[in-house]
Amino acid sequence: MQHTVLNKIIILSSALNFKYEFSNTPxxxxxxxxxxxxxxxxxxLLTDTNFTGLALILKNQLLIICHKTNFLTLKITLLPDKSAKDGINTRQIYFYRGLIEDCYQLVMDNFKIINCVPQQATKLDTIQLPFNANSSRALYSTLITSLKENDKATCLQLILLMVNSNRQINNQQAADLPVLADTNKNLCVSILAILTQLAVLAEFSATKVYALSEQYLAHISNLDLSIMDYISSFLDEILAVPETIMRNDICLFKHIVQKNIYNKISVTEVAQQMDVSPVQLRxxxxxxxxxxxxxxMNEQKIAMSRYLLVTHPTLQILELADMLGYYDSSHFIKEFMRYTGLTPKQFRQLLFN
Known part of the structure; x- marks a missing residue:
């Protein structure tokens, strides 16, 4: 399993409050x-060599199982949908299928939904749902372009589209349930996380972007502004980061480092990708x-680790070290102390105590 998929699932599970598990067998x-x-x-479906998925609708839970090289299962609290004649909350299923496809950067070749609620146990309904994740990728691409152009107005329009189309809030409203404060905060965390990564991809200073993100995430528990006002303030600070004019080869170097932030990669391998010698690269x-x-390269990994420590208070140090491609937790802790003067545990305590 690739570290990038694991990292995305961890981030999403924390923001959207679902459980997950990976396995080698169904x-x-x-x-x-x-x-x-x-x-x-x-x-x-479960033995197909292509990327496939299966959703089981239970009384109070939704299970989504996908299969690629191994099996990923999401365990999600089922939200009621009074407007659906058959009681199947297709919007919630669309949303989580899209999340999985975005994590794997693949579109499922086959996907089935089976309604397993007890009263329908004698007649299980199987539905084929088409879904394409290209729309969200196009949205992110447009956001990156807008960030590069320093176009705040377009950025806010795109973010507003993300907020208004958020499936969790829409499903609660459709079921005549109040939109919980925690839901708003989780959504804000998700948008901050997305903007942070897109700003880095837009070639803003990764160190400064992560520092700003940590600052805003640390204060989100006391959020007294609307989501859009808080995000607007974050955008102002991101767009105020001074642009550094760099040669194309340095931009390529930074891009390769960010692209491999969750992988083990040596200076020699980076130089090979740039078609220069290690001495020239240095x-x-x-x-x-x-x-x-x-x-x-180490500084960027530590910057990402600080960001993950802030956004995921329950993330284990060993798991974080593995995600970022360190040999073991001791190696990671040593590097973290070298750049911050604190252990990861002390850094987390400093933020949350």
Whole structure:
């Protein structure tokens, strides 16, 4: 399993409050919810070599199981949908299927939904749902362009579109439920996380962007502004980060470092991707960034780790070290202390105590 997929699932599970698990075999509890005939019917889906998915609608829970090289299961609290004739909350299913496809950067070749509520146990409904994640990717691409153009108005329009189309809030409103304060805060965390990554991809200073993101995330628990006002303030500070004019080779170096932030990659491998020698790369980075390639790469990993420590208070240090491609937690803690003067635990305590 790629670290990038794991990282995205961890971020989303924290923001949207669902549970997840990875396994090498189909979940054993399928036999608990499906009778033998239905189980045989979905077996080809679970053994298909393509990217496939299955959604099980239970009384109070939605299970979404996808299969690529291994199995990923999301356990989600089922939101009621009074407007649906058959009681199936298709909007919620669309949303989580889209999240999974975005994490894997693939579109599912086959996807089925099975309604397993007890009163319909004698007649299980199977539905084919088409879905394409290209719309969200196009939205992010447009946001990156708007950030590069320093076009705040367009950025806010796109973010407003994200807020208004958020499935969790829409589903609560459709069910005549109040939109919880926690839901608004979770949505704000998600948007800040997305903007942080897009600003880095737009070639804003990663160090400054992560620092601003940490600052805003640390104060989100006391949020007394609307989501849009808070995001607007964050955007003002991001767009005020002075632009650094750099040669194309340095921009390429920074892009490769960010692209491999969750992978183990050496200075030699970066130089190979840039089609220069390690000695040339060291000279370029020293001249433009006043540091060494290795120090810059480590600094960016530590900046990302600080960001993840803020956004995910329950994330284990060992898990974080593995996500960022460190050999073990001891190596990660040593590097973290070298750049911050604190252990990850002390940094987290400083923020949340």
């Amino acid at each position: 979940p054993k509890y399928l036999k608990q919810y499906l009778d033998q005939s239905i189980l045989l019917g979905v077996q080809p 000279r370029l980075v020293k001249t433009d960034l006043e540091t060494t390639p290795l120090d810059y």
